[in-house]
Amino acid sequence: MAYAIKAPARYVQGAGELDNLGLNTKKIGSKFFTIVSAGGQKRFGDRITASLAATEGHTAVFATFHGEATKEEVAAMIASCGDSGCDAVIGAGGGKVLDTAKAVADSLNLPCVIIPTAASNDAPCTGVAVLYNDAGVVVKALMTKHDPELVLVDTELIAAAPERLFACGLGDALSTFFEARACHKNGVKCMARGQVSNTGLMMARLCYDILIRDGRNALDAVREHKVTRAVENTVEATIYLSGVGFVNGGLAVAHAVNDGLAYEPQCHDMYHGEKVAFGVMTQLVLEKGDPAEFDEVMAFMKATGLPMTFAQLGIKELNHENLHKAAEIAAGPKESARNLIADLTADDVYNAMLKADELGRKFLGE
Ligand SMILES: [Zn+2]
Structure with a gap:
């Protein structure tokens, strides 16, 4: 049998790297549907906006993640991403935020940018989006058509997360x-x-x-x-x-x-x-x-x-x-x-x- 190799298109890692998001996404899109929790947006939403804005006309449209990567939450995000006219998706947060971003990007055939805020599992660099029901039980592992276009890891964010x-x-x-x-x-x-x-x-x-x-x-x-x-x-x-x-x-x-x-x-x-x-x-x-x-x-x-x-x-x-x-x-x-x-x-x-x-x-x- 043949062998095969698969990976995200690009991986960037370093302390403070979130501030270079704009540099790294210049060619990926211009209007970024950015999925993040309310707490995450408070902590680093401004840095995302500022970094993207370094390229003229590049903006973030924030979408608040409510805690579970359910089919309903994903469907609502897909609808709102479609309405927003965004041409790329960013997921910034824990595993469930990232899964939601992957599922939304896959459904709309948009490039996906992944920004993990913890190093707790394998989710960031895979093309799998795990979906749950309201009780938090896994209902589906969606295999996306493409791996993330960019995985950007700011090690300062990772080191700030719980041990x-x-x-x-x-x-x-x-x-x-x-x-x-x-x-x-x-x-x-x-x-x-x-x-x-x-x-x-x-x-x-x-x-x-x-x-x-x-x-x-x-x-x-x-x-x-x-x-x-x-x-x-x-x-x-x-x-x-x-x-x-x-x-x-x-x-x-x-x-x-x-x-x-x-x-x-x-x-x-x-x-x-x-x-x-x-x-x-x-x-x-x-x-x-x-x-x-x-x-x-x-x-x-x-x-x-x-x-x-x-x-x-x-x-x-x-x-x-x-x-x-x-x-x-x-x-x-x-x-x-x-x-x-x-x-x-x-x-x-x-x-x-x-x-x-x-x-x-x-x-x-x-
Ligand atoms: Zn695992």
């Missing part, structure tokens, strides 16, 4: 290499609609190497809202390499475990990257690989506070029925866990999660 969000990004990025390695080995078709290329695998590996080298120091700096070299490197790993690495590298057990844990109500307060991180441990148990590699992963998770045990995932009382349901979902016929082991069973995942919890407790000295 836990930054750690979640480390968790999501921790999975990228292990999942890509499984997909590469097993000849799986990835989201770029081809087999995993050497490039895809290499990006995923670089993501992991940067995390292990700089991730801890970066988290320490973000705790004090500082942008250091380690922060810049780590943001490149968590926003660019992890996103593009997953699109071109594929998913396996770690993300399937995240999907399964949605069925354990005690985990509801956990973020995507936190559940994925526990999924990495589950995958490594199933792979029965190099113990030194497992130790390196656990040392990283311990140092960055990522959940290594059920207790850290918010599971106060182990409910075997819920956990088995989570394992069933994770091992489902359409789940990415099958990319690691084609005939994986729910019991395999269930036992691997129990083992991961046991190893995590041991590693933490509990």
